[in-house]
Amino acid sequence: MADVIVVGGGIIGMTAAMRLRERGLDVTLWSPDAPADTVSAVAAASWYPTGLTFEPRVLAWAAATYAHFRRQARDGVPGVMVRETRNLERDGATGEPWWAPAAGRVRYLPADPPWTREVRFDAPAVEMDVYLPWLRQRFERAGGRVVRRRVDRLEEALAEAPVIVNATGLAAGSLCGDPDVYPVRGQIVLVANPGVFVSVRDLTRPSTYVHPRTRDVVLGGTFDENSWNTTPDPATRAAIVERCLTLVPELAGAPVVGEKVGLRPARRGGPRVEVEKMSGGTVVHAYGHGGAGMTLSWGCADEVASLAT
């Protein structure tokens, strides 16, 4: 019997499993999907607390994650980099954004209309298709086990370990009857990188972002609340490319090399990270990270590990 079973192998489950194993626990992770088939693998995944509002706990998770990814980028961890980022605002804001204390040195520059200000900072960015398999390998080399398994009820895991972590993302809504969980569909387009290194984000709806990685550039995006449709839409693709070219004209003519859709596991009230005592044992819930799972991952994993031990 394991000390802890982590149910879910996206970025939230993988980081939690790693932190629990680092504390010396016998940890098994269950996931029916390979890392590449999770929503986490679709993520852009640029550090920014999209869709979240200030809460001390969220700010602490974001800050810890920022610091951890920066260390990993410095240490040459596969798939992790830091990109200078330009957030373009249109709302006339003049104060510091709530997340700024988590993001190192943040600068404020004037911007040409229609924008009212540019907020510039360095943001960790992660190529999830490289990073998630690396993380899984690290976990297994540290003695953790990964099992391909789906549950219909969380009690199935509780029958095999006294403590479980529920990191099932969008599926948590039905697995624990949480009516506040809902999908926010995101479509992205990948183009070959013509030599672009700066991330740009237009903070209006529909939000537009350009996130350069090593080989390609992620162009986004959409935030379709309550849509379960995972098929890319050609008209949406064209609109995304057009909006992104306005932001970064150097992308003109860059060949499209991919297209993805993912359903962000959003939750009214923000992520649920808390302990629930059930008749079979202890459940640590860790789901509902919406559009910011990468941004909160390592900080959240620290808290999950504390709650589970």
Ligand SMILES: Cc1cc2nc3c(=O)[nH]c(=O)nc-3n(C[C@H](O)[C@H](O)[C@H](O)COP(=O)(O)OP(=O)(O)OC[C@H]3O[C@@H](n4cnc5c(N)ncnc54)[C@H](O)[C@@H]3O)c2cc1C
């Ligand atoms: C287009 C797009 C762009 C994004 N960009 C960013 C970004 O730039 N920055 C950022 O921070 N975030 C971004 N996100 C959000 C990010 O992808 C999510 O917040 C994150 O992936 C959530 O991780 P998770 O581990 O909770 O869920 P998931 O990755 O969905 O993992 C859930 C896991 O649970 C498992 N599971 C599901 N059902 C069951 C079951 N019945 N039994 C057992 N296991 C089960 C799955 O197999 C999977 O392993 C983006 C998302 C999208 C779609």
